[in-house]
Amino acid sequence: xxxPENNPExxxxxxxxxxxxxxxxxxxxxxxxxxxxxxxxxxxxxxILKGNITILGQAVTLVESTIPEHQVVAQEVIEKCxxxxxNSVRIGISGVPGAGKSTSIDxxxxxxxxxxxxxxxxxxxxxxxxxxxxxxxxxxxxxxxLSVHPDSFIRPSPSAGSLGGVARKTRETIILCEAAGFDKIxxxxxxxxxxxxxxxxxxxxxxxxxxxxxxxxxxxxKRGIMEMADGIIINKCDGNNVDxxxxxxxxxxxxxxxxxxxxxxxxxxxxxYSGFYGYGIKEVWDxxxxxxxxxxxxxYFDYRRAEQAKYWxxxxxxxxxxxxFYHNPTIADMLHAAEQGVLNGERTSFVAAKQLLDSYxxxxx
Ligand code: GDP
Numbered sequence: 001x002x003x004p005e006n007n008p009e010x011x012x013x014x015x016x017x018x019x020x021x022x023x024x025x026x027x028x029x030x031x032x033x034x035x036x037x038x039x040x041x042x043x044x045x046x047x048i049l050k051g052n053i054t055i056l057g058q059a060v061t062l063v064e065s066t067i068p069e070h071q072v073v074a075q076e077v078i079e080k081c082x083x084x085x086x087n088s089v090r091i092g093i094s095g096v097p098g099a100g101k102s103t104s105i106d107x108x109x110x111x112x113x114x115x116x117x118x119x120x121x122x123x124x125x126x127x128x129x130x131x132x133x134x135x136x137x138x139x140x141x142x143x144x145x146l147s148v149h150p151d152s153f154i155r156p157s158p159s160a161g162s163l164g165g166v167a168r169k170t171r172e173t174i175i176l177c178e179a180a181g182f183d184k185i186x187x188x189x190x191x192x193x194x195x196x197x198x199x200x201x202x203x204x205x206x207x208x209x210x211x212x213x214x215x216x217x218x219x220x221x222k223r224g225i226m227e228m229a230d231g232i233i234i235n236k237c238d239g240n241n242v243d244x245x246x247x248x249x250x251x252x253x254x255x256x257x258x259x260x261x262x263x264x265x266x267x268x269x270x271x272x273y274s275g276f277y278g279y280g281i282k283e284v285w286d287x288x289x290x291x292x293x294x295x296x297x298x299x300y301f302d303y304r305r306a307e308q309a310k311y312w313x314x315x316x317x318x319x320x321x322x323x324x325f326y327h328n329p330t331i332a333d334m335l336h337a338a339e340q341g342v343l344n345g346e347r348t349s350f351v352a353a354k355q356l357l358d359s360y361x362x363x364x365x
Contacts, residue, residue, distance in 0.1 A: 041076040048081055051119075051181045053153055063172045064158045078172050081179035086305070088178045089292055090185040092199040094225075095209030100235040101188055102142035104209060104275035109146040111281050112184055116289075119151040121177035124188040125195050126157035127166045153182060164319050167198035171312060174202060200228045201311055204301060205288055208232045212241060212248035226252075227259060229268050230291055233284055237272035245272040264300045266291055331360055 006013075039047075039058070047055025062074040093108075095101045109120050122143065146152045158169040174185055189199040200206045208229040226232070232252050237245035252270040261267060269287050273280030295301040325331055338356055341347040347355075 041073050041080065044073070044077045045080045045179075048077070048176055048180045049084060053180070056153065056176060056180045057155075059176050060155055060173050063176065064169050074172070078175055081175050085175040085178035088174075088183045088185050089205070090174065090187065090203040091288065092187045092189065092196075092203035092206040093209065094189045094196050094199060094206070095235070096211075097190060099209045099211055100275045101190075101209060104235060104273075105186055105188060106143040106146050107275050107278055107281055108285070109143070109152060109186070110149065111285055113149065113151055115282075115285065116184070118183040119153070119181055120146070120149075120184040120186065121153040121155070121174075121182040122146065122186045122188065123155050123170050123173055123177070124157035125163075125167055125170050125199050126190055127163040127195055153177060153180075163194055163198055164315060167195075167202070168312075168315070168319065170198075171202045196225055196228060201308055204295070204304065205230045205291055207288070210234050210248065210252070211236060212244040226255065227262070230262075230264070230266060231268055231284075231287055232256075232270045234270070234272045235275050238274040238277045238279060242272075248272075264295055264304070265298060266294055266300075325360055328360060328363065330363055331356060334359060 039055070044055060044059045044062070048059060059074070059077055062070050062077065065071065065074070093101060093105060105122060109122065112118075113120055141147070143154060147154055155173065158166050158173075170187060174187070177185060185203075187199050187203055189195045196206075206228050208225065208231070210232055212234055234245045234248050234252070249270045249272050256268055256270065271280060271284055271287060273284050275281070292301065295304070326335075334356060338347070338352040342349050342352050
C-alpha cells in the first residue's frame with residue numbers, strides 16, 4: 001500500500017496521494033547551473049584574490065569542515081593566500097552576553113567603513129555549543145546595517161568544538177579574508193572564559209566592552225582579562241545610566257593604574273559610549289586608531305604579529321600531536337583500561353600516563 005497510514009488500524013487518519021510531476025517547469029532549463037561546481041584549490045585562490053565573496057564563503061566552509069579531504073584543499077588554499085594576507089588591522093571585541101556586542105559591532109562597522117573606507121570582515125570565536133540568550137556570535141540578523149553593506153563580510157563562529165580547533169579556524173579565516181581584500185577584521189568573542197585568550201592571540205587590538213553595574217563591577221572581571229585589554233569601553237552610556245557609566249569608567253581607570261604598563265608601552269584607555277544611540281563612537285575609534293599609529297611607529301605592531309605567529313606554530317604542533325595520540329586506535333583501546341586503573345587506585349596517574357606514552361612512542365618506531 002502506498003500510504004500505510006490508510007490502513008484500517010489507523011481509522012480516522014487518511015493521507016491523500018501526493019502531487020504528480022509539475023508540468024510548468026521549463027524542460028529546457030539547464031539544471032547543471034544550480035549544481036555547485038567542484039572547485040580546485042587554485043579556483044578558490046583565484047576567486048579569493050579577486051575579492052569574490054561567494055567563493056570566500058565557500059572556502060571558509062572548507063576551512064571549517066572536519067572532512068580530511070576538505071582539510072587538504074583548505075590547507076593548500078590557506079598556504080597560497082598567506083603571501084597576500086596580513087595587510088589589515090585586526091580588532092578583538094569581547095563582552096559578556098548582553099553587553100551590546102552585536103549592536104556595537106553594527107555601529108562600529110558602519111563608522112569605520114565611512115571614516116576609513118576599505119572592507120570589513122566580522123568573524124567570531126564561540127567554542128560553547130550552548131547558544132542561549134539569543135546570543136549567536138557573528139549573527140547577521142543582529143547586525144542589520146552591516147549585513148547589507150556591500151563592503152562587509154559577516155561569518156558566525158565555526159561550530160562548537162575544542163577551543164583550540166575553533167580558534168584555529170577563525171585564524172585561518174582571517175588569512176582568507178585578508179587575501180580577499182578585507183583590511184579590517186573584527187573578531188567577536190564572548191567574555192566568559194578562555195575564548196578571550198584565544199581571541200587576544202590573533203588580534204592587534206583587544207577591546208573589552210563592559211557595563212556599569214552596581215559599583216562593584218570590577219569584582220566580576222578577572223584580572224587576566226583586564227590585563228589583556230588595550231581599551232575598555234563602557235556601553236549603554238545613555239538616558240539615566242550616564243552617571244553610573246562615568247563612575248564605572250573611573251573605577252576601571254583607577255584599577256588599571258595599579259597594573260604595570262603593558263609590553264606595547266600603550267596605557268589602556270577607558271571610554272564610555274552608547275552603541276544603541278551612537279554616542280561616543282567616534283572617540284572610541286579615534287582611540288583605537290591612535291593606538292595603531294603608536295604601535296606601528298614603535299615597531300610593536302609587527303613584533304606582536306610575529307609573536308602571535310610563533311604562538312600559533314606551537315598551538316598547531318600541540319593540537320596535531322594530541323590528535324595523533326588520541327586518535328591512534330591502539331591508544332584509544334588502551335585509554336579506557338588505563339582510566340579505570342587510575343579511578344580504582346590500581347595505578348597512579350603518572351604511571352598510567354607514562355605507560356600510554358611509552359606504548360605510543362613504541363608504535364612510532
Ligand atoms: P550582545 O549579547 O553582547 O551581542 O548584546 P546585544 O547587542 O544583543 O545587546 C543586548 C541588549 O542591550 C539589546 O536589547 C540591546 O538593544 C541593548 N543595548 C545594546 N547597546 C545598547 C546601548 O548602547 N544602550 C542601551 N540602552 N541599550 C543597548
